Amino acid sequence: MNDKSAESKAIAQTAVVRxxxxxxxxxxxxxxxxxxxxxxxLLNRFRSxxxxxxxERSNIWREFRNLENIEKHLNKVLTDGALGTKTLSQMDxxxxxxxxxx
Numbered sequence: 214m215n216d217k218s219a220e221s222k223a224i225a226q227t228a229v230v231r232x233x234x235x236x237x238x239x240x241x242x243x244x245x246x247x248x249x250x251x252x253x254x255l256l257n258r259f260r261s262x263x264x265x266x267x268x269e270r271s272n273i274w275r276e277f278r279n280l281e282n283i284e285k286h287l288n289k290v291l292t293d294g295a296l297g298t299k300t301l302s303q304m305d306x307x308x309x310x311x312x313x314x315x
Contacts, residue, residue, distance in 0.1 A: 222304060225256045225297040232294010251280055 238244050255277050262269045 215221075218304070222301065225300040225304070226288075226295030228293045229301065231290050232292075232297060235290040235294065238289065239287055241285075248280060248284070253276065255280075 254271050259270060259273045262273065
């Protein structure tokens, strides 16, 4: 196995492990409950804020965006893990077809 192949394999393996962690987090009932509660709390704060309270509404918007960014990043890690699994599978197929170790 050359250095490039070894590096690619290590990157894919790391992505798979991280993807597994992301899957566990995203499917965890407590995580889901917390995110639903936090989003609901932000919506309630927005509804009860004064129309002209731009500072409070901006803070709520930023907090909501931060929650979305956390979910987005976890979903990206999950997707990267799936791609890592596919990469490792392709590397194994290549090894079987060519006899070259990856």
